[in-house]
Amino acid sequence: MAMARSTTPSATRKAPKAVTTVPQRLLAEATRLFAERGYDRTSVQEIVEAAGVTKGALYHYFGSKDDLLHEIYGRVLRLQLQRLEAIAGKPDPVEARLFEAAADVVVTSIANLDDTKIFFRSMHQLSPEKQKAVRADRRRYHEKFRALVEEGQSQGVFRPGLSPDLVVDYFFGSVHHLGTWYRHDGQMSAEQVATEYADLLLHSVRQP
Amino acid sequence: MAMARSTTPSATRKAPKAVTTVPQRLLAEATRLFAERGYDRTSVQEIVEAAGVTKGALYHYFGSKDDLLHEIYGRVLRLQLQRLEAIAGKPDPVEARLFEAAADVVVTSIANLDDTKIFFRSMHQLSPEKQKAVRADRRRYHEKFRALVEEGQSQGVFRPGLSPDLVVDYFFGSVHHLGTWYRHDGQMSAEQVATEYADLLLHSVRQP
């Protein structure tokens, strides 16, 4: 129910002994463990041990285990929405903007692969209220992306028969799935995957 | 570790009083509950109550809660592989076979939407050994599908620059994602989605 119980210790603290603050470490370790073993299989005890603190610290900064997950979602969601808005607002032709937006979400999803894994495996484990909030944010992102498809259709450069919503769900399924198969030590770089994914999307919507 | 502990009560039983057997009901209710609340959040107590029996019955037919999940996976995996092989073996041109295979996996995924949801949310909760077995089966399916893409490329009807593996991962991401957004009471029929998804795939791989 509650978020952080106290004020976040600001960087104005006199001695910058530690480069990472305790809440930062908690979030980072939680992300790692959630991606590795899943939300339910990760105990708060494991999280605090990995972060080198105790439960007292965790419940000092976060209201519940649930809050940790919500915060992880919020971070990646804000990042992706912000980048999409920047790209969509450029003066480039719609084809270039859709390509760039598609490639960008692939690159950032791979850069934060743990968050991506967690997102689509654990979202239903949030409390109903927080789930609703996340869905609302997700929907804003979806609509921003869909607007690009619709703009291309109205300009006649994208095929008119397609349902823009379906196209967006189609593409983001592929993006969400990245966490399942992509390996950082594999043969393909994030940019290679991004380029090819964006290429596949453009070819499927472009007017022949 | 163990599968069913005793022989499945065959249909040869004299009195066909119940149309559904106990293990069938257990599997059906488990599927429903796993899709609804997730694997870890569903207790075996809830499953047996939904099926109208007790834990004694469940552990009489299944070795563990894990076995239930594995059996659910096995069912949908066998079904989809069988259908893919039938389609891939037809004498039609490769474009038509890829289209039909793509549309078919969408239709069957929607028809068994609960299984699809469970598959990609709970696979990592299986024991390592069973997870390995499922991955192997999944890989066989993937390769069968990839062979269709490669065949089209060698015939010159599909674009040569694409990585067949990436194309398959791309498409199946979309398919797995269906469980997240598709609603049976929504506006689109399974066939509509299937046709449009297959159309998007073909447009992205076909030689212009």
Added chain:
DNA sequence: CGGCACACATACCGACCGGTATGCTGGCGG
């Protein structure tokens, strides 16, 4: 120099949960 609030550590609790050991019963083979 006091005291007080922040930032944690320690200790502990009640609620489950997966699994098992054992009890009961009806039908079928001999």
Added chain:
DNA sequence: CCGCCAGCATACCGGTCGGTATGTGTGCCG
């Protein structure tokens, strides 16, 4: 008609987990 075994039901256990109440040190403010 009898025994026995498949097919469950009942009772129970050890372990774990999220969360909380309370203790404690320490640096900043007055």
